[in-house]
Every structure is written in structure tokens, then in C-alpha cells.
Amino acid sequence: MSNQSLNQIARAIVANHRGILAADESTSTIAKRFVGIGVENTEENRRAYRELLFTTEGASKHIGGVILFEETLGQTTKAGKRFAALLAEQGTIPGIKVDKGTKALTFAPGEVVTEGLDGLRERLASYGALGAQFAKWRAVIDIASGVPTEHCIGVNAHALARYAALCQEAGIVPIVEPEVLMDGEHDLDRCYEVTRRTLMRVFAELDQQRVALDGILLKPNMVIPGKKCPDQASVEAVADATVRVFKETVPAAVPGIVFLSGGQSEIDATAHLSAMNARHKNLPWTLSFSYGRALQQSALTAWSGKDSNVAAAQRAYLHRCQMNGAACAGTYASAMER
Ligand code: 5MM
Numbered sequence: 001m002s003n004q005s006l007n008q009i010a011r012a013i014v015a016n017h018r019g020i021l022a023a024d025e026s027t028s029t030i031a032k033r034f035v036g037i038g039v040e041n042t043e044e045n046r047r048a049y050r051e052l053l054f055t056t057e058g059a060s061k062h063i064g065g066v067i068l069f070e071e072t073l074g075q076t077t078k079a080g081k082r083f084a085a086l087l088a089e090q091g092t093i094p095g096i097k098v099d100k101g102t103k104a105l106t107f108a109p110g111e112v113v114t115e116g117l118d119g120l121r122e123r124l125a126s127y128g129a130l131g132a133q134f135a136k137w138r139a140v141i142d143i144a145s146g147v148p149t150e151h152c153i154g155v156n157a158h159a160l161a162r163y164a165a166l167c168q169e170a171g172i173v174p175i176v177e178p179e180v181l182m183d184g185e186h187d188l189d190r191c192y193e194v195t196r197r198t199l200m201r202v203f204a205e206l207d208q209q210r211v212a213l214d215g216i217l218l219k220p221n222m223v224i225p226g227k228k229c230p231d232q233a234s235v236e237a238v239a240d241a242t243v244r245v246f247k248e249t250v251p252a253a254v255p256g257i258v259f260l261s262g263g264q265s266e267i268d269a270t271a272h273l274s275a276m277n278a279r280h281k282n283l284p285w286t287l288s289f290s291y292g293r294a295l296q297q298s299a300l301t302a303w304s305g306k307d308s309n310v311a312a313a314q315r316a317y318l319h320r321c322q323m324n325g326a327a328c329a330g331t332y333a334s335a336m337e338r
Pocket of ligand 1: 022023024025026027028029030067101138179259260261262263290291292293294
């Protein structure tokens with residue numbers, strides 16, 4: 001596939017103020033979400049929950065792509081339609097999480113590296129045959145005393161670039177996700193500094209490994225104080241610091257930046273994105289969302305595993321889709337929350 005085709009897919013995902021639903025929770029991560037609502041983590045419950053999300057009428061107006069877990073890519077609706085085909089019919093592009101999660105990084109206490117490169121070329125070919133047009137790989141960078149090390153940032157950036165190159169070879173758009181965690185007590189400036197170092201290294205590796213920057217999407221954290229920092233920042237301060245770090249590090253060729261929510265509340269994640277789009281015009285990249293928890297939390301709670309709650313859960317999910325669609329246009333206001 002040509003670079004032009006990769007660019008078209010990347011642009012289509014974020015066109016018209018649309019974003020991405022990250023529904024790629026691995027079996028162990030969805031277990032944590034289900035524990036919170038008292039639902040057993042069975043294959044059928046995972047399937048039923050994903051069907052609820054993907055059949056929400058009106059969501060596709062705001063959702064240009066959905067990231068699936070490998071199991072979900074092979075699943076169908078109760079009526080027997082493959083989820084990837086269902087999404088494609090709605091004009092939503094199916095994607096696939098291809099990393100295999102994090103492992104402790106050797107000789108780097110407290111730090112992790114994302115694995116999954118072995119056999120990735122072959123896996124990408126089979127995911128493509130099942131309809132996946134984009135992929136996602138998440139690297140995790142923690143902030144603590146003496147952490148992150150350059151070693152940790154470097155090996156994770158190297159793996160992200162190897163993954164991205166393999167995706168482009170297979171005609172699949174890579175979402176490059178270096179997540180600087182918002183756990184801890186660090187302030188906004190420290191998050192800024194670590195995010196800047198991380199993005200500089202990621203783009204150096206992407207360049208080194210000949211990845212076409214106009215055929216990727218970047219999925220970063222926002223620049224935000226740690227959850228335990230006593231000095232929390234205003235919505236405007238987060239928006240301005242986040243845009244500033246991208247101006248320093250992200251080449252203009254990148255078509256879109258789709259944020260993760262990282263443990264922010266649904267409303268904070270929406271408000272921050274909207275403030276960026278309202279306060280900063282004529283940026284080279286589209287600023288949009290690729291939220292997991294910040295799109296799903298209310299819907300999960302409303303569903304709580306009961307068929308009789310499906311309509312209420314879909315209303316909750318659609319509402320968050322609409323709010324984040326408005327955030328992409330920079331027109332979200334808290335008065336729009338019900
Ligand atoms: C939805 O969660 C994704 C998968 O996580 P695991 O690999 O741990 O199961 C995750 O990669 C997600 O896409 C991003 O972290 C963004 O999700 P949030 O909830 O931070 O918006």
C-alpha cells in the first residue's frame with residue numbers, strides 16, 4: 001500500500017470532528033472494569049458489552065475508528081455479523097491492538113517495556129485479512145524519583161518505531177502511543193519535561209526506521225499534573241502546555257493527534273480537548289480523542305451486565321460521543337452535560 005493510502009486512512013479516522021473508541025481492553029484489563037460493576041469476566045459478557053457499544057445508533061457520527069482486542073476482532077453480534085463488518089458498514093474503521101502488554105525492563109527497577117514484536121509481521125497479515133485497517137501499540141513511561149531513565153524511553157521508542165514500520169509495510173496505519181502516566185505526585189512542569197523527552201525520542205526513532213510520518217496517528221497523554229499532586233492545573237493551563245509540547249516535538253506531517261484519557265474523569269478529558277481546539281487554531285495536526293475509560297465509564301455503570309439496561313447504557317455512551325465530538329470542534333461547554 002502507498003503512503004498516500006495510509007495517509008487517507010489516518011485522515012478519514014479523524015475527519016469531521018470524529019475520534020476513536022479504544023475498546024481494546026485485554027482480558028485482564030476488562031476484568032478490572034467488570035469487577036467494578038459486578039459482572040463476571042466471561043467471553044460472552046465481553047462480547048455482549050462490545051455489541052452494546054458497536055450497535056449504539058448515532059455513535060458513528062462521532063467515532064471514526066474503533067480499536068479492538070484480538071478476541072473481539074474474531075467475534076460477531078448475537079445475530080452472527082462480524083464486528084469488523086458491522087463497524088465498516090457504519091463508516092467506522094476497525095483497528096486492532098497488537099502489542100502484548102508490558103514486562104519489567106531488565107536492569108531498570110520500576111520501569112517496563114512493551115512486548116509483541118516477535119511474529120508481528122505474520123499477525124498483521126492475518127488482522128488485515130479480518131478487516132483491520134489500523135493498529136495500536138502502547139508504551140508506558142512512568143514518572144517517579146529517578147524515573148524515567150533514558151534507557152527506558154529509548155527501548156520503548158525503538159519498539160514503537162519497529163512496530164510502526166511493520167504496520168506500514170502491511171498497509172496498516174500505526175497508532176503510536178507513548179503514554180506518560182499521570183500516577184504520582186509530579187507537577188505539570190515535570191510531566192511537560194518527560195513528555196517532551198519521550199516525544200523527541202519517539203520521532204527520532206520513527207525517522208531512523210523510515211516510518212512515513214503522514215501515515216501514522218500519535219496517541220499521547222496530555223500534559224497534566226500527577227493525580228496526587230497538590231497543585232492541580234486549570235483546564236486552560238493543561239490545554240496550553242499540551243499544545244506547546246507538540247509544537248516543540250511533533251512534525252507537521254503527522255495528520256492527527258488522538259489523546260488517551262489516562263484516568264482523567266470523562267468530563268475533564270472532554271473539557272481539556274475542547275479547550276485545546278478552542279484556544280489554538282491553525283495547528284498542523286487534527287486534535288481528537290482515542291479514549292477508553294473517558295468514553296465508556298458511564299455506559300459501563302449504566303449497563304452493569306443487565307439486558308434491561310442496554311438502552312440506558314447506549315444513551316450514556318452516545319452522550320459521551322457527542323460531547324467529545326463537540327470537543328473536537330472546540331465548542332464543548334459544561335452546560336451541555338445533562
Ligand atoms: C482501553 O484500554 C487499552 C488497553 O489497555 P490494556 O492493554 O492494559 O488492556 C489502552 O491501551 C487504551 O487504549 C489506552 O490506554 C487509552 O485508554 P484510556 O482509558 O487511558 O483513555
